[in-house]
Amino acid sequence: MSTAVLDTTAKTADTTPQGVPGLPRPTTPAHVIKSDAEAIAVAEALAREVAGTASKRDRDRILPVAELDAFSQSGLWSINVPKAFGGPEVSYATLARVVQIVAAADPSLSQISQNHLGVVAAIRTVSDEAQQRLLFGQVLKGIRFGNAFSEFGTKRAADFATSFTDEGDHVLVTGRKFYSTGALLAHLVPIVAVDGQGRAWYAIADRNAPGLTVIDDWSGFGQRTTASGTVILDRVRVPKTHLVPGYKGYEAPTADGAIFQIIQVAVDNGIAEAAIRDTLEFVRSRSRPWVDSGQDRASDDPYTIQAVGRLTLRLHAAEALQEKAGLAVDAAVAAPNAETVAKAQLAVAEAKILSTEIALEASSTLFELAGTRSVLAEHNFDRHWRNARTHTLHDPVRWKYAILGNHALNGVNPPLHAWS
Template identity: 45%
Template sequence: MAAQVIADDAEALAVAAELATRFRAGASERDAERRLPREEVDQLSASGLLAVTVPAGHGGADVRQETLAEVFRLLATADGSLAQIPQSHFVYVNVIRRQGSEQQRKFFYGELLDGRRFGNAQSEAGTRHVQDIRTRLEPRPDGSYLLTGVKQYATGALFADWIPVLARAEDDTLRVAYVPRDAPGLSVIDDWDGMGQRTTASGTVRLDGVPVPADRVLPHHLTFQGPQLHGAVAQLLHAAIDTGIAGGALAEAAEFVRTKSRPWFESGAETAVEDPLLIQRFGELAIQVRASEALLREAARTVDAASADLTDDSAAEASIAVAVAKAHAAHTAVEVAGALFEVSGTRSALNSLNLHRHWRDARTHTLHDPPRWKIQHIGRYVLNGTRPPRHGLL
């Protein structure tokens, strides 16, 4: 697959803005028909955006996290589902950066610069909790492995060239196995039927004795033995998606009121945009969205600062800043996407208009991990100086 190579942060933002405009045009139809965005994902790969975190020494732009968060926010204003698909891609690029050998980095960075995509096979259903991983890497006499398990909510796997699989080794430590999409024994099933994020293809991955060479397995457990930003980076992108969904919903609500709504007869206004109560409500919603955008930028800058000087304290500051942004954005996305109907009136509820896709996307995506636990960690940090735990969800 031929892909452009993006040179710097400014180019990454320009490309993301152009793609967001392009993707917005068909977002409602794709959602209504549950038409998977294969062509759009190919365009994303060809644009070079999926390689923007490759280090400069390996030929990439090595953009700031502030830039990456803005890329995701822009894409999510257009299509919340499409923006979700590459989230795990960047998470597992980050694992290579942190835990890969020089040889592994050279190989996979080359793949990324050529437009290759990483999927995700992480979560499992029916276990005690989200970190109860039961997929196993069984060692073979030649040093390679056999990979066995079942993964669900595998966003991006259907569109991937490589599927990073979270698994336990023989000693029960956590590893990531990078498996080609066409590996024998691996199947990806498009059985996702969520009410929102309908076109993410977040289905099931089955692994039936999949052979994995030793040099395709990374020691992910080492990520959490010292100060780390793995969870902060992953959650920053989720916060960017929620913030983008909120912004997209507000923009569509404003357009609907400007072009299709009538004023309430008691307002005395000639047009809906002159209705003082609608003006008041749009002002309140805009404050919420702008606050989420500001918190997202602050969190991203805090992550960038921690990347430059990683310590227990800087990692904690980054995780807390991201937790604040994510908790606020989750609330904002659901509130604004729901308020779209409040300000737009009865006609906005027509199924044929599909304006409810914003709320369905917001409500579905914000279930990824509970903001109530983020607020607990924020409170403990502020009140007692307790650093947040080291795991991939904070």
């Protein structure tokens, strides 16, 4: 395994971030999950394995290389591959629950899977049967997609300067990307690039393709081990077999945007779950009751009990909306039309609002309830708030409220794009 990937603290005389070589492809096929129940069980087992070292990875910014291999080899990265191509095709309510379970153990690890799962969904929507068979076959073998979607410097998030030229049986892609979650540790990198008509495609390049450079320069204070840094593309060759017409997913109503969004919902609910879990453990075992409470244990403080009740209720409400949204996404995938897709988008918007709010509330209230001792560096509890604040910035919740209000008041359906 490449030590260039593992040794993230190595120093050299040149402090300019350098490109990092990719990982080898898996030598054995990944497990293929058979049912929704198995997907949940596998996620719970994986979470138990990775949770104990998640805080250290965050503190020291150790990339989850071995953990990611275990994650993708477990079969959880192919759970939305259609049954017609040999996949489990679990409910999106189950998929979201899987993402939350892993996020509660390590939200950076969970986030690395989000664009992979979203691209798998897009392939189902827009690719022809031959391309689906090829790409789904690779996913079922354990191949991981990263992403090279977002860019600095464009006017809006949906504007892309990265483009490709047609070279017959392949295209050549040129541009520069940032927020490239998963690209560093991927086997294939889907690149959002526009053609001469301004249409956005996923050009899925080999991670080690000549001209494709991944730089480990993500310096965000949260989600620190997602390696969401820079990808530089200099005439990267992508065979047309791996050129996916992503734009088709937003020309007519499809569930593609809602699927990308519900995965983000699940990551945020996982962060909230972890923050509440640590709050309960610390208050029970280490916190002191306030001097005016008349209690011998902090866990008997009536105001602490009330606050924990509020957090518990709001997390359960967020999880219920997440499940409702997953079922609405299932309906939109099965029969995509203006009505089913709008219902899925609205349900996901509701879930996104509450997941954002509970992630931020739980990760902040932890310190209020646990007390001053909880801020000691040895606990690293600030990672919950840092992760919540960072991940919830993917798209503004104020616009989710606007989507809900505009539909309720004026009957206007949500826009069709990857953030809706």
